[in-house]
Amino acid sequence: MTSLLVAEWRRMIIDLVRYPLETMSMMVVMLAVFAGMFFGAHYLTAAPIGGTTLSGVVIGYAVWSLVMNATGFMGYSIQNETQNGTLEQVMLAPWRTVQIFLVRGVMDILEMLIPVLLVLVGLVALTGAQFNWRPMALLPVIMIIVTAWGIGLMMAALALLFKRMTQMQLMIQFALLFIIMAPITALHGVTGAALGVLAPLTVQVGVLHAAVGVTVPSVSAGMWWEAVADMALWFGVGYWLLTSADGLARRRGIVGHY
């Protein structure tokens, strides 16, 4: 497994360094968006800079970007490899297809996080702002990313079988946005809990909110378990779907471009 990680890590770093303009402009845009949200929200609501709500907004934006990448990247990568004629070689490597694309998903998040972290450090240095930072908030963020990878694996499965799926991808991401925004966690009782476990990301986002102190003051043990179950469900289904799509693509002879 290490050589797979090393290979993909090196490729990611090359990509990051090879196109410094792309990386820089991404950082500038992100800095502008963060700063805009920060000062804009401060101006409009007169909330104190560094206050709970503002941190929530910024974290929300960052997490949303992560979710978009985690759900979209693996499918995008497969589509790209198909068009460029490298998918066959990738699938000839001595790894399972699902392993390779998961590692690529991880590298994609790192490729995104490295500039984001640099921006955040810069922002803090620039404004002297303090984040309402709690280590506990990291856990739900990780769970959110893993769950999003589950959905990403499903999209990768579709990309492997159907090649072109930009439209479908946009639709799925919209549906996701809707699900996350829908107040499912506010539903009480069995229905609420069941929907929370079934709908991707809802519980994790709830846990995140609670952890950063946006909504509920603390996270109950039940909520943690729900979040873990939801994550395992979506990741597991995604993993299984891409593995099956891999087998199906080989049976139909449509690996790469036919």
Place this chain on the structure above:
Amino acid sequence: MLMADGLVKRFQSRTNVITAVDGIAIAVAAGEVLAFLGPNGAGKTTTIKMVAGLVRPDQGRVTISNIDVTGRPALAAAHLGAVLEGSRNLYWRLTCLENLIYWGTLRRLTPRAARTRAVELLRLVGLEDRQHNTVQTLSRGMQQKLALCQALMHRPKLLLLDEPTLGLDFASSETIKTTVRDLARDGVAILLTTHQMDVAQQLSDRLAIIRSGKLVLSGTTTAILTQYSKPMWRITTASPLPTDRIAAVRALGWQVEQPSAEAILVTPREDDADGIYQLLDVLRPEPIRLVERHRADLAEVFQQVVEEGANAQ
């Protein structure tokens, strides 16, 4: 090294079922080059992809070094390198060296070992001064040579080449052929497909000709060429032969064709060792420049085999 037996692959299209490969068996030993020939759509690529594990056979089995390709794909893949047709096989935005290091590391070399091997291979195909150029700046021939290096990074025991010299300039094509020969000498088993008969004739130890997914002819290249050679001689002279000489040859019982004024194609009634001396006696003292025995080239064999097959249907 490679054993494939009873391979069958059917594809479902919108309207019907195509049997792309219909019961093909092939074996390639270490150090041997097997050329896989067939017209377009005969099932060559499908067979190669089944060997590589990219297409799963409906029936039959493929083993590489006794490892089942379907059952243990990752293990089999470690022994296998491939350059596939119509694919780029390489990352456009990476340099030659970065590409080779990436593909090598992906196949379990350490980055350091991959770099050493990459430099060695780039030197072998004459791309060492291009190592820091991105693939998109290379010519088609250079890309194909780099794709071959890519397939060789992990020193596979079996190399699959799908139309390796298609559309290449002369020099690149020669480099690839030389490399293939050297690899075979070093004990690599090579399975290649091609439309180009001269390439197959120059490189292969054994041939397998397929048509509509079925094997129509296979054997060693030498034996097949001998089998399809005719008991015919071509005699070239410095000046046109007078008609009475040709009549004299006919009188010996030989069949004569005259493709040009200075050459005749002659076939004896019986193919015995003595005949040619009698013929030369008859031609004395005409200025003979060249006497050669007919030797089939692969293009003729191919045409004959494939057309016979088509007529038989």
